[in-house]
Amino acid sequence: MATESKPTPEDAYLYHEEVELSDDSGEDGKYGNVSDGDSSSDNEDLAAVLKNIKSGSTVKAESASKESAEGGGGSAREAQMKKKHIVIDDFIRNFLSKLGMTSTLNSFETEWYQMKQHGKFQQDDIQNVPDIYVKNAELDEQVKNLRLQLETVKGIANKSKATWAKFRKQRDYYRMHYRRVVQEKDRLILDIKRLKKDIAAFQPALLTLEKKYEKALNNSALIRIQKERAEARIAVLDQQVKSMVGNSMEASAKKLKKEFKGKTSRRNKMDSTIPDDDRPNPYLNTTFEPTNIQSFKLNKTFKGHSEPISGLAIHPKKPVIATASDDKSWKLWSIPKGELIMSGSGHKSWISGIDFNPRGHHLATTSGDGTVKVWDFLKAKCAMTFAEHTQAVWDCAFHDTGDFLASCSMDQTVKVWDMNSQRCRHTFRGHVDSINSVVFQPYSNNFCTGSADKSVSIWDMRSGLCIQTFVGHTNAVGTVSFNLKGDCITSTDMDGNIKVWDVRMVGERLSIELGVPVNDAKFDRSSRSIMAACDDGTIKVADSGDGKILGVLSGHESSVQALQMDSSGAYLISSASDNTFRIWA
Numbered sequence: 001m002a003t004e005s006k007p008t009p010e011d012a013y014l015y016h017e018e019v020e021l022s023d024d025s026g027e028d029g030k031y032g033n034v035s036d037g038d039s040s041s042d043n044e045d046l047a048a049v050l051k052n053i054k055s056g057s058t059v060k061a062e063s064a065s066k067e068s069a070e071g072g073g074g075s076a077r078e079a080q081m082k083k084k085h086i087v088i089d090d091f092i093r094n095f096l097s098k099l100g101m102t103s104t105l106n107s108f109e110t111e112w113y114q115m116k117q118h119g120k121f122q123q124d125d126i127q128n129v130p131d132i133y134v135k136n137a138e139l140d141e142q143v144k145n146l147r148l149q150l151e152t153v154k155g156i157a158n159k160s161k162a163t164w165a166k167f168r169k170q171r172d173y174y175r176m177h178y179r180r181v182v183q184e185k186d187r188l189i190l191d192i193k194r195l196k197k198d199i200a201a202f203q204p205a206l207l208t209l210e211k212k213y214e215k216a217l218n219n220s221a222l223i224r225i226q227k228e229r230a231e232a233r234i235a236v237l238d239q240q241v242k243s244m245v246g247n248s249m250e251a252s253a254k255k256l257k258k259e260f261k262g263k264t265s266r267r268n269k270m271d272s273t274i275p276d277d278d279r280p281n282p283y284l285n286t287t288f289e290p291t292n293i294q295s296f297k298l299n300k301t302f303k304g305h306s307e308p309i310s311g312l313a314i315h316p317k318k319p320v321i322a323t324a325s326d327d328k329s330w331k332l333w334s335i336p337k338g339e340l341i342m343s344g345s346g347h348k349s350w351i352s353g354i355d356f357n358p359r360g361h362h363l364a365t366t367s368g369d370g371t372v373k374v375w376d377f378l379k380a381k382c383a384m385t386f387a388e389h390t391q392a393v394w395d396c397a398f399h400d401t402g403d404f405l406a407s408c409s410m411d412q413t414v415k416v417w418d419m420n421s422q423r424c425r426h427t428f429r430g431h432v433d434s435i436n437s438v439v440f441q442p443y444s445n446n447f448c449t450g451s452a453d454k455s456v457s458i459w460d461m462r463s464g465l466c467i468q469t470f471v472g473h474t475n476a477v478g479t480v481s482f483n484l485k486g487d488c489i490t491s492t493d494m495d496g497n498i499k500v501w502d503v504r505m506v507g508e509r510l511s512i513e514l515g516v517p518v519n520d521a522k523f524d525r526s527s528r529s530i531m532a533a534c535d536d537g538t539i540k541v542a543d544s545g546d547g548k549i550l551g552v553l554s555g556h557e558s559s560v561q562a563l564q565m566d567s568s569g570a571y572l573i574s575s576a577s578d579n580t581f582r583i584w585a
Helices: 039-073 088-099 102-117 131-243 247-264
Strands: 002-005 016-019 298-303 309-314 320-325 329-334 340-345 351-356 362-367 372-376 381-386 393-398 404-409 413-418 423-429 435-440 446-451 455-460 466-471 477-482 488-493 497-502 507-513 518-523 529-534 538-543 549-554 560-565 572-576 580-584
Touching: 088 102, 309 572, 309 580, 320 351, 329 351, 329 362, 362 393, 362 404, 372 404, 381 413, 404 435, 413 435, 446 477, 446 488, 455 477, 477 518, 488 518, 497 518, 497 529, 529 560, 529 572, 538 560
Parallel strands: 309 351, 309 560, 351 393, 393 435, 435 477, 518 560
Antiparallel strands: 002 016, 298 580, 309 320, 320 329, 329 340, 351 362, 362 372, 372 381, 393 404, 404 413, 413 423, 435 446, 446 455, 455 466, 477 488, 488 497, 497 507, 518 529, 529 538, 538 549, 560 572, 572 580
C-alpha cells in the first residue's frame, strides 16, 4: 500500500489518496508443493486469502481511480479528502489490540481464518464497517483527549484561583497599610500644627530665659572677678597676720580665711581641678621634617567590622588602634599586625566617635542612641555612661590631662564631663544647628567645634564662653582638628572644601577645593601637609601652604570616613564604608 499525492493549482486544496497496488506483472508464478501432513489444505487456505486480498485491492484501486477522475474533472477548489473504509475484521483486531486483549485476539485470528476458509461467511457478514462506528471511535478518542485537556485546564484554573486569592490578600493588606499610613500622616500633621502653636506660645518665654541666661553669665563673670579680688585681699591679710604678734590672732585669721574660702568655693569635692591656662606646649618650638605621605603605599587591609567603620583613635602610649563602627561595636587592634585585642558592645545604635584617654586606661565612645560611654580596659567593662544629651551624639574628645571629656551632639550643645566626679561640669550653647565635631586645643583649656550652621567656634572651658568664631563654609562643617602646635585648625564640609584657620590671627589662612565631599582631614606632625578622607574612596594629600595637591592614595572600595597618623609619622591608618581599615606606609 502506498500514498500518492496529486499536485493541484495554487488556489486549489491539497488532498491525499490511498491506493492499493496489486501484482499486475502478468507472470504466473509457479511454486512447488511441499508435502507435510495437511499442507494441501493450508495452501488452499492461503490461496483463498491472497485471492480475496487481490480482488479487494483491485476493486479499491478502480474505485479510487474513478473518484480521482471525477475529482480531476471538477474544479480544483472543490477537491475533497476521500476516506478508506475499514473492513470488519480489521476493526475487531484494532479494537482488541487497543484494549491489550492478546489472547482473545489470537483466538479470533484462528477462528476467523478457519470459518473464512470453509466458506461459512456470507458476503454481507464481512462487509466494511459503517462510517458511524469509525466516527464513534474517533469521537471517543477526541473525548479522551478533551478530558485530559480538561484536567490540565482544571489544574491551571486551581493555580490561578490560588494566585488570585493571594493577590487579593496582598491587595487588602496594602490597602489597610495605606489607610494606616494616611491616618498616621493626618495625626502627625495635627501634632505639627499643635507644636507650632506651642512654640509660638513659648517664644516669649524663651526670649525671657535667654535674657536671664545672659544676665546670669554676666553675674558669673562678676562673681569670678569678686572672687579673685577676695583671694588677693586674703593674701594681703595673710601677710598682715604673719606680721602680727600673738598666736591667737593668727589662728583667728586662719579660721576666717577657711570660712571665706568655703563660702566662695562652689565646686563638688570630687570635681577635678581645671589646670592653669599658662601651661607650655612642648611642640610649640619643635620642628619636624615633612612626612612624604604622597609616596605611601597600601601595606595591609583588615576587614574589621560587618558595617562601615566611622571612627579611629590611636593609643597614646602603645601601638594599638581603636575602631568604631555602625554595627554598634568598637574594637582594639594591634598595629601593624592587625590582631584583635578586645571588642566591646553596649550601645543601642551606631557608634559615631571614639577617643583614648591620654593616660591610656580608658576609651570613650559616642553613639546615635544619645549616650557617651567610657570603657575601662583593666576591668573590661563600661565604667561610665552619660545620657544627658537629648539627641544623637556625634563626637568626643579627651582633655590632655585626662580629667575631662567633651562631647558634641545633634541637640546643638557641647557637654564637658568630669571623669572623677562623673558628672557634667558645664553645657556650652551657641550653635544654632547640630554640632558634628569637637577637639581640644593641645595643652590648653580651649576646645574647637564644627557645626552644621557652617561655623567653627573656639570655647573656653573655664569661663564657658565662646571666644572665637570662624565663618566661611558654604555647607555644614563635618570635622575640625588642630595641628600639634595648636595654632592652626582644619575644617571640612560636604561641598569638598578644606579650610585652614589661623587661631592667633583669627582668620582664614587657606581654602582648598577638592571637588568631592570630604569626611575628615588631619595635619601631619610637621603641619606642612594635610590628609583628606574623600567620598570617592581616595585619600588626597595637599600642601598646607599653597593648597596644591601632592598625591592621591587609592585602595578603598567606598567612601573614606576617618584618618589617623601615628606620632612618629611612620604610617597612616584609614577607615571606610567598605567595612575595612587600611595601613599605609
